[in-house]
Amino acid sequence: MLNGKNILIGITGGIAAYKICELIRKFKKNGANVRVVATPNALNFVTKLTLQNLSQNEVYVEEFNVKDWRPEHISFADEADIMLIAPATANTISKIATGVADNLLTSIACAFNKKMIIAPAMNCNMWNNPVVQENISKLRSLGVEFLEPESGFLACGYIGKGRLCSIDKIYSSVVEALNYSKKLEGKKVVVTSGGTIEDIDPVRYISNYSSGKMGFAIANAAKNMGAEVVLITTKNFEAPYKIVKVKSAIDMQNAIDKEFETSDYIIMAAAVADYRVKNYSQQKMKKTNDDNLVLELVKNPDILKGLCDKKTHQIIVGFCAESENLLNNAKEKIAKKGCDYLVANDISRADIGFSSDDNEVSILDKSGKIVKLDKAPKKVIARQILEYINE
Numbered sequence: 173m174l175n176g177k178n179i180l181i182g183i184t185g186g187i188a189a190y191k192i193c194e195l196i197r198k199f200k201k202n203g204a205n206v207r208v209v210a211t212p213n214a215l216n217f218v219t220k221l222t223l224q225n226l227s228q229n230e231v232y233v234e235e236f237n238v239k240d241w242r243p244e245h246i247s248f249a250d251e252a253d254i255m256l257i258a259p260a261t262a263n264t265i266s267k268i269a270t271g272v273a274d275n276l277l278t279s280i281a282c283a284f285n286k287k288m289i290i291a292p293a294m295n296c297n298m299w300n301n302p303v304v305q306e307n308i309s310k311l312r313s314l315g316v317e318f319l320e321p322e323s324g325f326l327a328c329g330y331i332g333k334g335r336l337c338s339i340d341k342i343y344s345s346v347v348e349a350l351n352y353s354k355k356l357e358g359k360k361v362v363v364t365s366g367g368t369i370e371d372i373d374p375v376r377y378i379s380n381y382s383s384g385k386m387g388f389a390i391a392n393a394a395k396n397m398g399a400e401v402v403l404i405t406t407k408n409f410e411a412p413y414k415i416v417k418v419k420s421a422i423d424m425q426n427a428i429d430k431e432f433e434t435s436d437y438i439i440m441a442a443a444v445a446d447y448r449v450k451n452y453s454q455q456k457m458k459k460t461n462d463d464n465l466v467l468e469l470v471k472n473p474d475i476l477k478g479l480c481d482k483k484t485h486q487i488i489v490g491f492c493a494e495s496e497n498l499l500n501n502a503k504e505k506i507a508k509k510g511c512d513y514l515v516a517n518d519i520s521r522a523d524i525g526f527s528s529d530d531n532e533v534s535i536l537d538k539s540g541k542i543v544k545l546d547k548a549p550k551k552v553i554a555r556q557i558l559e560y561i562n563e
Contacts, residue, residue, distance in 0.1 A: 185213025296332025357398030366406035387441035
């Protein structure tokens with residue numbers, strides 16, 4: 173699975189540093205070449221000799237330990253296929269975000285222009301510090317993938333979010349990143365995500381429970397596969413591609429129309445409201461003595477069908493979120509809308525429903541073929557969807 177892959181691991185000074193020994197062993201067992209760069213403080217928690225024996229490579233700590241004409245921070249950045257920093261302290265994250273390169277690890281990070289994954293571990297108050305979160309957001313917007321820490325009992329005695337995520341999660345994320353194809357190079361992919369918001373008055377609205385996570389995962393996967401990506405969303409996301417923030421179904425339709433002619437793929441993962449309030453109140457509606465309040469609703473445009481009716485070269489993928497009769501409803505929808513593919517998922521299940529990090533879907537095409545994708549993290553499902561529609 174990892175034969176010929178060069179993985180660069182940066183280890184910083186946190187108690188979770190010892191856990192990376194098992195991660196190195198897994199990478200090596202599956203054929204990867206592993207190089208380790210540690211900060212001086214990391215060696216307070218795990219020894220250099222241990223890391224060298226596991227990686228079967230010299231472990232580097234000091235900067236300017238130059239053995240040939242290329243400084244280590246440049247040669248390491250050039251040779252690695254991916255850079256993983258785990259555990260990553262608040263200090264190192266903040267240095268990388270602000271361009272500080274005062275040790276070998278941060279110098280390499282500054283010079284690194286390929287895929288980078290950071291798995292933080294720190295005290296829960298440090299994790300929640302607004303400055304640290306701002307730095308994490310900045311790095312995310314530049315394309316760095318973060319594997320967020322888990323909640324639980326921390327070495328400092330606190331209980332909260334700050335524990336290094338599982339070694340299995342880190343391992344699978346690195347494998348996933350290294351095995352992306354580049355099938356979408358030269359293609360433009362437009363993705364929608366989130367639930368639209370239909371205003372009633374200045375303080376109230378109609379919406380749904382969609383978190384936007386599935387659409388965001390698809391946008392990220394498309395970017396990793398080499399595409400030019402546009403994410404049209406009602407949610408707040410940060411990513412290294414164009415994001416268009418919208419609110420209502422009409423807003424979403426207008427945003428898609430602007431991108432439509434130049435797009436190759438339109439993936440409609442958003443939960444678009446079927447109806448909106450007919451008469452929006454410019455002022456807050458006051459409570460009356462009546463026990464009932466009647467809102468008159470009118471249909472929103474059928475964005476998916478409208479796109480299918482006017483497409484020329486585009487591949488259009490719809491989504492179908494159902495709470496019952498999943499496949500029957502999906503078959504009816506793809507026939508009615510005319511899209512090339514329809515992704516159906518069961519929102520009645522708590523483990524794969526709204527806001528879940530996992531999903532399980534069936535993909536239908538116009539010929540009637542159905543392919544089921546078993547339960548997996550949404551980022552895995554996203555890649556599988558894109559791989560399937562590009563077979």
